[in-house]
Amino acid sequence: MYFYGMKENQPSIAIIGAGVSGLTAAITLQKAGYQTTIYEANSFVGGRVHSDxxxxxxxxxxxxxxxxxxxxxxxxxxxxxxxxxxxxxxxxxxxxxxxxxxxxxxxxxxxxxxxxxxxxxxxxxxxxxxxxxxxxxxxxxxxxxxxxxxxxxxxxxxxxxxxxxxxxxxxxxxxxxxxxxxxxxxxxxxxxxxxxxxxxxxxxxAQGIKAIPEQLAAQLPKESLILGKNVSSIVGNEITFENGEKATADFTIIATPAGKLVPNLANQEQNxxxxxxxxxxxxxxxxxxxxxxxxxxxxxxxxxxxxxxxxxxxxxxxxxxxxxxxxxxxxxxxxxxxxxxxxxxxxxxxxxxxxxxxxxxxxxQLNSLNNCMHPTETQLTEHVFLAGDHLSNGSLNAAMLNGKAAAQAVMSKIDGSVLL
Ligand SMILES: Cc1cc2nc3c(=O)[nH]c(=O)nc-3n(C[C@H](O)[C@H](O)[C@H](O)COP(=O)(O)OP(=O)(O)OC[C@H]3O[C@@H](n4cnc5c(N)ncnc54)[C@H](O)[C@@H]3O)c2cc1C
CATH class of the missing domain: 3.90.660.20 (Protoporphyrinogen oxidase, mitochondrial; domain 2)
Known part of the structure:
Protein backbone atom coordinates (compact mmCIF):
# COMPACT_ATOMS: atom_id res chain seq x y z
CA MET A 1 0.00 0.00 0.00
CA TYR A 2 2.14 2.89 -1.20
CA PHE A 3 0.91 6.40 -1.26
CA TYR A 4 1.24 9.24 -2.71
CA GLY A 5 2.12 11.65 -5.45
CA MET A 6 5.82 12.17 -4.78
CA LYS A 7 7.04 15.76 -4.85
CA GLU A 8 9.67 16.62 -7.44
CA ASN A 9 13.21 17.90 -6.77
CA GLN A 10 12.68 17.23 -3.17
CA PRO A 11 15.35 17.25 -0.49
CA SER A 12 16.70 13.97 0.83
CA ILE A 13 15.46 12.87 4.26
CA ALA A 14 17.16 10.16 6.31
CA ILE A 15 15.67 8.54 9.39
CA ILE A 16 17.89 6.69 11.86
CA GLY A 17 16.04 3.78 13.45
CA ALA A 18 13.11 1.67 12.25
CA GLY A 19 11.45 1.52 15.65
CA VAL A 20 7.82 2.57 15.91
CA SER A 21 8.87 6.22 16.06
CA GLY A 22 11.11 6.18 12.98
CA LEU A 23 8.50 4.24 11.00
CA THR A 24 5.79 6.72 11.97
CA ALA A 25 8.02 9.64 10.94
CA ALA A 26 8.59 7.98 7.56
CA ILE A 27 4.87 7.30 7.04
CA THR A 28 3.98 10.91 7.86
CA LEU A 29 6.55 12.22 5.38
CA GLN A 30 5.72 9.72 2.65
CA LYS A 31 2.02 10.46 2.97
CA ALA A 32 2.83 14.11 2.32
CA GLY A 33 4.76 13.13 -0.82
CA TYR A 34 8.32 13.15 0.50
CA GLN A 35 10.77 10.31 0.00
CA THR A 36 12.60 8.99 3.02
CA THR A 37 15.35 6.46 3.69
CA ILE A 38 15.41 4.63 7.01
CA TYR A 39 18.75 3.26 8.24
CA GLU A 40 18.24 0.56 10.86
CA ALA A 41 21.05 -1.22 12.73
CA ASN A 42 19.06 -4.43 13.35
CA SER A 43 18.11 -6.95 10.69
CA PHE A 44 14.43 -6.37 11.54
CA VAL A 45 12.07 -3.44 12.02
CA GLY A 46 10.42 -2.55 15.32
CA GLY A 47 13.33 -1.91 17.69
CA ARG A 48 12.04 -2.68 21.17
CA VAL A 49 8.80 -4.08 19.75
CA HIS A 50 9.84 -7.54 18.64
CA SER A 51 8.73 -11.18 18.84
CA ASP A 52 10.37 -14.55 18.18
CA ALA A 206 -2.91 -12.08 17.23
CA GLN A 207 0.51 -12.52 15.60
CA GLY A 208 2.43 -11.03 18.52
CA ILE A 209 3.54 -7.52 19.36
CA LYS A 210 5.86 -7.28 16.35
CA ALA A 211 2.79 -7.17 14.09
CA ILE A 212 2.57 -3.47 15.04
CA PRO A 213 5.87 -2.29 13.49
CA GLU A 214 5.44 -4.78 10.66
CA GLN A 215 2.12 -3.18 9.79
CA LEU A 216 3.74 0.26 9.89
CA ALA A 217 6.67 -0.89 7.73
CA ALA A 218 4.26 -2.39 5.18
CA GLN A 219 3.00 1.15 4.52
CA LEU A 220 6.44 2.15 3.22
CA PRO A 221 8.17 1.28 -0.04
CA LYS A 222 10.52 -1.68 0.65
CA GLU A 223 13.52 0.06 -0.87
CA SER A 224 13.15 2.94 1.59
CA LEU A 225 14.07 0.63 4.49
CA ILE A 226 17.75 -0.26 4.78
CA LEU A 227 18.31 -2.86 7.48
CA GLY A 228 21.62 -3.87 9.08
CA LYS A 229 23.04 -0.33 8.73
CA ASN A 230 24.52 0.91 11.99
CA VAL A 231 25.05 4.67 12.04
CA SER A 232 28.05 5.85 14.06
CA SER A 233 27.83 9.62 13.67
CA ILE A 234 25.90 12.47 12.12
CA VAL A 235 27.68 15.73 11.45
CA GLY A 236 25.81 18.37 9.50
CA ASN A 237 24.29 16.57 6.57
CA GLU A 238 26.80 13.73 6.58
CA ILE A 239 25.90 10.33 8.01
CA THR A 240 28.76 7.94 8.79
CA PHE A 241 28.12 4.23 9.23
CA GLU A 242 29.99 1.84 11.51
CA ASN A 243 31.69 0.22 8.49
CA GLY A 244 33.09 3.57 7.37
CA GLU A 245 30.61 4.17 4.55
CA LYS A 246 29.00 7.57 4.29
CA ALA A 247 25.72 9.01 3.06
CA THR A 248 24.33 12.51 2.91
CA ALA A 249 20.89 13.81 3.67
CA ASP A 250 19.49 17.33 3.66
CA PHE A 251 17.57 16.43 6.79
CA THR A 252 18.02 13.61 9.28
CA ILE A 253 15.57 12.46 11.93
CA ILE A 254 17.28 10.52 14.72
CA ALA A 255 14.57 8.22 16.09
CA THR A 256 16.64 6.79 18.95
CA PRO A 257 18.60 8.52 21.75
CA ALA A 258 21.03 10.77 19.89
CA GLY A 259 23.79 11.01 22.53
CA LYS A 260 26.13 8.55 20.81
CA LEU A 261 25.50 9.83 17.29
CA VAL A 262 25.84 13.59 17.49
CA PRO A 263 29.27 14.70 18.77
CA ASN A 264 28.13 17.68 20.87
CA LEU A 265 25.57 15.52 22.69
CA ALA A 266 28.15 12.97 23.78
CA ASN A 267 27.54 13.57 27.49
CA GLN A 268 23.78 13.01 27.25
CA GLU A 269 23.58 9.38 28.27
CA GLN A 270 20.09 7.84 28.39
CA ASN A 271 19.39 5.61 31.42
CA GLN A 365 14.25 6.55 32.78
CA LEU A 366 12.85 10.06 32.61
CA ASN A 367 12.53 12.77 35.25
CA SER A 368 9.85 14.88 33.68
CA LEU A 369 7.26 13.59 31.27
CA ASN A 370 5.24 15.16 28.50
CA ASN A 371 2.62 13.69 26.18
CA CYS A 372 4.63 14.35 23.03
CA MET A 373 6.99 16.93 21.59
CA HIS A 374 5.72 19.99 19.79
CA PRO A 375 7.22 19.82 16.28
CA THR A 376 9.28 22.96 16.90
CA GLU A 377 10.97 21.26 19.88
CA THR A 378 12.25 18.38 17.78
CA GLN A 379 14.84 20.38 15.85
CA LEU A 380 18.38 19.86 17.15
CA THR A 381 20.49 21.58 14.47
CA GLU A 382 19.97 23.04 11.02
CA HIS A 383 19.82 19.54 9.53
CA VAL A 384 18.99 17.23 12.42
CA PHE A 385 15.67 16.49 14.13
CA LEU A 386 14.82 14.14 17.00
CA ALA A 387 12.12 11.53 17.58
CA GLY A 388 11.58 8.53 19.88
CA ASP A 389 9.62 7.76 23.04
CA HIS A 390 12.53 8.84 25.29
CA LEU A 391 11.76 12.51 24.55
CA SER A 392 8.34 12.25 26.22
CA ASN A 393 7.32 9.02 27.96
CA GLY A 394 8.04 5.33 27.46
CA SER A 395 5.05 4.25 25.41
CA LEU A 396 4.06 3.28 21.90
CA ASN A 397 1.82 6.33 21.92
CA ALA A 398 4.69 8.76 22.56
CA ALA A 399 6.91 6.93 20.05
CA MET A 400 4.31 7.39 17.31
CA LEU A 401 3.40 10.98 18.19
CA ASN A 402 7.06 12.04 18.34
CA GLY A 403 7.76 10.41 14.98
CA LYS A 404 4.92 12.45 13.55
CA ALA A 405 6.11 15.66 15.27
CA ALA A 406 9.65 15.35 13.86
CA ALA A 407 8.24 14.69 10.38
CA GLN A 408 6.04 17.78 10.64
CA ALA A 409 9.03 19.85 11.71
CA VAL A 410 11.06 18.68 8.70
CA MET A 411 8.17 19.47 6.33
CA SER A 412 7.76 22.92 7.81
CA LYS A 413 11.47 23.53 7.36
CA ILE A 414 11.24 22.47 3.71
CA ASP A 415 8.10 24.31 2.69
CA GLY A 416 8.40 27.22 5.12
CA SER A 417 4.98 26.59 6.63
CA VAL A 418 4.37 27.81 10.15
CA LEU A 419 3.82 25.23 12.86
CA LEU A 420 1.05 26.08 15.28
C1 LIG B 1 9.80 -5.03 27.67
C2 LIG B 1 9.08 -3.80 27.21
C3 LIG B 1 7.79 -3.58 27.61
C4 LIG B 1 7.10 -2.46 27.15
N1 LIG B 1 5.79 -2.33 27.47
C5 LIG B 1 5.06 -1.38 26.85
C6 LIG B 1 3.66 -1.36 26.99
O1 LIG B 1 3.08 -2.24 27.61
N2 LIG B 1 2.97 -0.36 26.36
C7 LIG B 1 3.61 0.61 25.64
O2 LIG B 1 2.94 1.50 25.10
N3 LIG B 1 4.94 0.60 25.49
C8 LIG B 1 5.67 -0.37 26.07
N4 LIG B 1 7.03 -0.41 25.89
C9 LIG B 1 7.68 0.75 25.24
C10 LIG B 1 7.62 0.72 23.73
O3 LIG B 1 8.11 -0.50 23.24
C11 LIG B 1 8.51 1.88 23.28
O4 LIG B 1 7.96 3.07 23.76
C12 LIG B 1 8.62 2.00 21.75
O5 LIG B 1 8.91 0.78 21.16
C13 LIG B 1 9.72 3.00 21.44
O6 LIG B 1 9.90 3.09 20.05
P1 LIG B 1 11.06 4.00 19.46
O7 LIG B 1 10.95 3.91 18.01
O8 LIG B 1 11.02 5.31 20.13
O9 LIG B 1 12.41 3.32 19.99
P2 LIG B 1 13.09 1.92 19.63
O10 LIG B 1 12.08 0.84 19.56
O11 LIG B 1 14.19 1.75 20.62
O12 LIG B 1 13.67 2.13 18.17
C14 LIG B 1 14.92 2.70 17.92
C15 LIG B 1 15.50 2.01 16.69
O13 LIG B 1 16.69 2.65 16.34
C16 LIG B 1 17.63 1.67 16.00
N5 LIG B 1 18.96 2.25 16.22
C17 LIG B 1 19.51 2.64 17.38
N6 LIG B 1 20.74 3.11 17.19
C18 LIG B 1 20.99 3.03 15.86
C19 LIG B 1 22.10 3.36 15.04
N7 LIG B 1 23.21 3.88 15.56
N8 LIG B 1 22.01 3.14 13.71
C20 LIG B 1 20.87 2.62 13.16
N9 LIG B 1 19.80 2.28 13.89
C21 LIG B 1 19.85 2.49 15.22
C22 LIG B 1 17.35 0.54 16.95
O14 LIG B 1 17.90 -0.69 16.48
C23 LIG B 1 15.84 0.55 16.96
O15 LIG B 1 15.30 -0.27 15.95
C24 LIG B 1 7.75 -1.51 26.32
C25 LIG B 1 9.07 -1.73 25.93
C26 LIG B 1 9.72 -2.87 26.35
C27 LIG B 1 11.11 -3.13 25.84
Missing part, protein backbone atom coordinates in the same frame (compact mmCIF):
# COMPACT_ATOMS: atom_id res chain seq x y z
CA UNK A 53 8.42 -17.50 16.94
CA UNK A 54 9.69 -20.73 18.49
CA UNK A 55 7.94 -24.12 17.98
CA UNK A 56 5.04 -22.09 16.42
CA UNK A 57 4.68 -20.20 19.69
CA UNK A 58 4.83 -16.40 19.74
CA UNK A 59 7.41 -15.17 22.24
CA UNK A 60 7.34 -11.40 22.51
CA UNK A 61 10.54 -9.71 23.63
CA UNK A 62 9.11 -8.69 26.97
CA UNK A 63 5.50 -8.54 28.04
CA UNK A 64 4.23 -5.53 26.20
CA UNK A 65 0.67 -4.43 25.52
CA UNK A 66 -0.81 -1.83 23.25
CA UNK A 67 -3.55 0.16 24.96
CA UNK A 68 -6.10 0.56 22.20
CA UNK A 69 -7.27 3.88 23.68
CA UNK A 70 -3.90 5.48 22.87
CA UNK A 71 -4.72 8.51 20.70
CA UNK A 72 -1.99 7.59 18.18
CA UNK A 73 -3.33 4.08 17.60
CA UNK A 74 -6.35 5.11 15.57
CA UNK A 75 -4.25 7.50 13.52
CA UNK A 76 -1.49 5.13 12.43
CA UNK A 77 -2.70 1.54 12.79
CA UNK A 78 -5.35 -0.61 11.19
CA UNK A 79 -6.49 -2.17 14.46
CA UNK A 80 -8.91 -4.52 12.78
CA UNK A 81 -6.15 -6.07 10.70
CA UNK A 82 -4.07 -6.58 13.84
CA UNK A 83 -6.82 -8.85 15.25
CA UNK A 84 -6.14 -7.60 18.73
CA UNK A 85 -6.38 -10.04 21.64
CA UNK A 86 -7.84 -8.16 24.59
CA UNK A 87 -6.93 -8.69 28.21
CA UNK A 88 -9.85 -8.52 30.62
CA UNK A 89 -9.72 -5.31 32.71
CA UNK A 90 -8.43 -6.89 35.88
CA UNK A 91 -5.88 -9.20 37.41
CA UNK A 92 -5.48 -12.22 39.61
CA UNK A 93 -3.59 -11.33 42.75
CA UNK A 94 -1.65 -14.03 44.62
CA UNK A 95 -1.20 -13.00 48.24
CA UNK A 96 -0.36 -14.99 51.39
CA UNK A 97 -1.29 -18.31 49.78
CA UNK A 98 -4.64 -16.99 48.52
CA UNK A 99 -5.84 -15.96 45.09
CA UNK A 100 -8.09 -12.93 44.42
CA UNK A 101 -9.67 -11.90 41.12
CA UNK A 102 -10.22 -8.17 40.97
CA UNK A 103 -10.91 -5.70 38.23
CA UNK A 104 -13.09 -2.99 36.76
CA UNK A 105 -16.65 -4.14 37.41
CA UNK A 106 -18.06 -1.17 35.49
CA UNK A 107 -16.64 -2.75 32.30
CA UNK A 108 -16.84 -6.43 33.16
CA UNK A 109 -19.55 -7.31 35.67
CA UNK A 110 -17.93 -10.66 36.45
CA UNK A 111 -15.46 -8.71 38.57
CA UNK A 112 -18.10 -7.14 40.81
CA UNK A 113 -18.42 -9.59 43.67
CA UNK A 114 -14.89 -10.99 43.58
CA UNK A 115 -13.50 -7.44 43.70
CA UNK A 116 -15.68 -6.38 46.63
CA UNK A 117 -14.66 -9.38 48.72
CA UNK A 118 -11.00 -9.55 47.62
CA UNK A 119 -8.63 -9.32 50.58
CA UNK A 120 -6.63 -6.70 48.71
CA UNK A 121 -7.34 -3.32 50.24
CA UNK A 122 -10.44 -2.06 52.06
CA UNK A 123 -13.88 -1.16 50.74
CA UNK A 124 -12.70 2.47 50.86
CA UNK A 125 -9.76 1.55 48.58
CA UNK A 126 -12.14 -0.01 46.07
CA UNK A 127 -14.35 3.05 46.16
CA UNK A 128 -11.27 5.23 45.60
CA UNK A 129 -10.36 3.18 42.48
CA UNK A 130 -13.86 3.82 41.16
CA UNK A 131 -13.67 7.55 41.96
CA UNK A 132 -10.19 7.81 40.39
CA UNK A 133 -11.38 6.22 37.18
CA UNK A 134 -14.29 8.68 37.03
CA UNK A 135 -11.96 11.59 37.70
CA UNK A 136 -9.46 10.55 35.04
CA UNK A 137 -12.14 9.91 32.42
CA UNK A 138 -13.00 13.60 32.73
CA UNK A 139 -9.37 14.78 32.66
CA UNK A 140 -7.93 15.29 29.19
CA UNK A 141 -4.54 13.88 28.20
CA UNK A 142 -3.34 17.48 27.83
CA UNK A 143 -4.44 18.30 31.39
CA UNK A 144 -2.73 15.17 32.68
CA UNK A 145 0.59 16.11 31.13
CA UNK A 146 0.43 19.66 32.47
CA UNK A 147 -0.41 18.61 36.06
CA UNK A 148 2.23 18.87 38.77
CA UNK A 149 4.50 15.83 38.90
CA UNK A 150 5.06 13.75 42.02
CA UNK A 151 5.99 10.10 42.25
CA UNK A 152 3.18 7.63 41.63
CA UNK A 153 3.64 6.40 45.21
CA UNK A 154 3.12 9.89 46.65
CA UNK A 155 0.12 10.39 44.36
CA UNK A 156 -1.57 7.19 45.53
CA UNK A 157 -0.87 7.99 49.18
CA UNK A 158 -2.25 11.52 48.76
CA UNK A 159 -5.35 10.14 47.08
CA UNK A 160 -6.00 8.14 50.26
CA UNK A 161 -5.15 4.56 49.25
CA UNK A 162 -4.09 2.30 52.11
CA UNK A 163 -0.59 0.81 52.30
CA UNK A 164 -2.19 -2.62 51.86
CA UNK A 165 -3.84 -1.62 48.58
CA UNK A 166 -0.67 0.03 47.32
CA UNK A 167 1.55 -2.93 48.21
CA UNK A 168 -0.83 -5.70 47.13
CA UNK A 169 -2.15 -4.19 43.95
CA UNK A 170 -0.68 -0.93 42.67
CA UNK A 171 2.97 -1.90 43.25
CA UNK A 172 2.97 -5.20 41.35
CA UNK A 173 0.53 -4.01 38.68
CA UNK A 174 2.38 -0.80 37.85
CA UNK A 175 5.84 -2.33 38.37
CA UNK A 176 4.93 -4.53 35.42
CA UNK A 177 4.18 -1.41 33.37
CA UNK A 178 6.77 1.08 34.60
CA UNK A 179 9.44 -1.63 34.98
CA UNK A 180 10.51 -0.27 38.36
CA UNK A 181 9.29 -1.48 41.73
CA UNK A 182 9.25 1.70 43.84
CA UNK A 183 6.44 3.53 41.99
CA UNK A 184 8.97 6.34 41.49
CA UNK A 185 7.60 7.04 37.99
CA UNK A 186 5.87 10.37 37.46
CA UNK A 187 2.22 10.67 38.48
CA UNK A 188 1.57 11.99 34.96
CA UNK A 189 2.41 8.56 33.55
CA UNK A 190 0.27 6.89 36.19
CA UNK A 191 -2.73 9.09 35.37
CA UNK A 192 -2.23 8.62 31.63
CA UNK A 193 -1.94 4.82 31.80
CA UNK A 194 -4.81 4.53 34.30
CA UNK A 195 -7.01 6.64 32.01
CA UNK A 196 -6.07 4.51 28.98
CA UNK A 197 -6.92 1.35 30.94
CA UNK A 198 -10.34 2.70 31.90
CA UNK A 199 -11.14 3.89 28.36
CA UNK A 200 -9.91 0.91 26.39
CA UNK A 201 -8.23 -2.45 26.51
CA UNK A 202 -4.76 -3.79 26.98
CA UNK A 203 -4.19 -5.73 23.77
CA UNK A 204 -1.66 -7.83 21.87
CA UNK A 205 -2.02 -8.49 18.13
CA UNK A 272 16.96 2.73 31.16
CA UNK A 273 14.65 0.47 33.16
CA UNK A 274 15.27 -3.21 32.52
CA UNK A 275 13.20 -6.39 32.68
CA UNK A 276 13.77 -10.12 32.23
CA UNK A 277 11.08 -12.30 30.73
CA UNK A 278 11.05 -16.09 30.99
CA UNK A 279 8.87 -18.39 28.92
CA UNK A 280 8.35 -21.75 30.61
CA UNK A 281 6.49 -24.96 29.86
CA UNK A 282 3.77 -25.64 32.38
CA UNK A 283 1.14 -28.31 32.95
CA UNK A 284 -1.31 -25.55 33.92
CA UNK A 285 -4.04 -25.02 31.33
CA UNK A 286 -4.36 -21.31 32.13
CA UNK A 287 -7.08 -19.04 33.49
CA UNK A 288 -9.50 -19.44 30.53
CA UNK A 289 -9.36 -15.69 30.03
CA UNK A 290 -6.55 -13.32 29.08
CA UNK A 291 -5.66 -11.92 32.49
CA UNK A 292 -2.50 -10.84 34.27
CA UNK A 293 -1.35 -12.69 37.39
CA UNK A 294 0.39 -10.63 40.09
CA UNK A 295 2.67 -11.96 42.81
CA UNK A 296 2.67 -9.69 45.86
CA UNK A 297 5.23 -11.30 48.16
CA UNK A 298 7.93 -8.64 48.60
CA UNK A 299 10.68 -11.27 48.61
CA UNK A 300 9.53 -12.75 45.35
CA UNK A 301 11.40 -12.03 42.11
CA UNK A 302 8.33 -12.76 40.00
CA UNK A 303 6.33 -9.62 39.40
CA UNK A 304 3.63 -10.61 36.92
CA UNK A 305 2.78 -13.44 34.55
CA UNK A 306 0.22 -14.65 32.04
CA UNK A 307 -0.46 -17.78 30.02
CA UNK A 308 0.12 -17.67 26.27
CA UNK A 309 -2.76 -20.08 25.61
CA UNK A 310 -5.11 -17.52 27.24
CA UNK A 311 -4.05 -14.88 24.71
CA UNK A 312 -3.15 -16.56 21.42
CA UNK A 313 -4.93 -19.21 19.35
CA UNK A 314 -3.36 -22.66 19.06
CA UNK A 315 -0.87 -22.15 21.85
CA UNK A 316 -0.19 -24.89 24.30
CA UNK A 317 0.63 -24.46 27.94
CA UNK A 318 3.29 -21.78 28.22
CA UNK A 319 3.64 -19.24 30.98
CA UNK A 320 5.35 -15.86 30.49
CA UNK A 321 6.91 -14.48 33.67
CA UNK A 322 8.32 -10.96 34.13
CA UNK A 323 11.07 -10.23 36.62
CA UNK A 324 11.55 -6.53 37.30
CA UNK A 325 13.56 -6.56 40.55
CA UNK A 326 17.34 -6.49 40.25
CA UNK A 327 19.16 -9.70 41.19
CA UNK A 328 22.55 -11.32 40.75
CA UNK A 329 21.41 -14.80 39.65
CA UNK A 330 22.67 -16.41 36.47
CA UNK A 331 20.15 -17.78 33.95
CA UNK A 332 20.07 -21.25 35.46
CA UNK A 333 19.63 -19.96 39.00
CA UNK A 334 16.96 -17.49 37.89
CA UNK A 335 15.01 -20.23 36.12
CA UNK A 336 15.13 -22.46 39.21
CA UNK A 337 14.08 -19.59 41.43
CA UNK A 338 11.14 -18.61 39.21
CA UNK A 339 9.91 -22.22 39.00
CA UNK A 340 10.13 -22.49 42.80
CA UNK A 341 8.32 -19.18 43.36
CA UNK A 342 5.58 -20.14 40.91
CA UNK A 343 5.00 -23.34 42.85
CA UNK A 344 5.11 -21.70 46.28
CA UNK A 345 3.29 -18.45 45.55
CA UNK A 346 0.72 -19.54 42.97
CA UNK A 347 0.61 -23.35 43.01
CA UNK A 348 1.49 -23.35 39.30
CA UNK A 349 3.91 -26.05 38.19
CA UNK A 350 6.30 -24.94 35.47
CA UNK A 351 9.00 -27.20 34.12
CA UNK A 352 11.58 -26.33 31.49
CA UNK A 353 12.70 -22.94 30.23
CA UNK A 354 11.80 -22.28 26.61
CA UNK A 355 13.42 -18.89 26.27
CA UNK A 356 14.67 -16.02 28.41
CA UNK A 357 15.01 -12.41 27.28
CA UNK A 358 17.06 -9.92 29.29
CA UNK A 359 15.98 -6.51 28.07
CA UNK A 360 18.44 -4.02 29.48
CA UNK A 361 17.09 -1.02 27.61
CA UNK A 362 13.37 -1.49 27.96
CA UNK A 363 11.92 1.85 29.07
CA UNK A 364 13.74 5.19 29.24
Missing amino acids: VSRSQILDHGFQVMLDAYPAVQEFLDVEALKLRKFVPGSIVFKDGKKYRLGDASRNSSFLWSTIVAGVGSIKDKWLVFSLSRKLKQKSVQEIFSSPEVTTLAYLQDYGFSAKMINSFFKPFYAGIFLETELATSSRMFEFVFKMFTEGNATIP WHQVTVLYLDTDHTGFDEAIIGLVTNEDSLINNFHFLQDVFDDHKNIISVSVVKKHTLNNEQLTERVIKELREETDIKASSLIKMFHINKALP
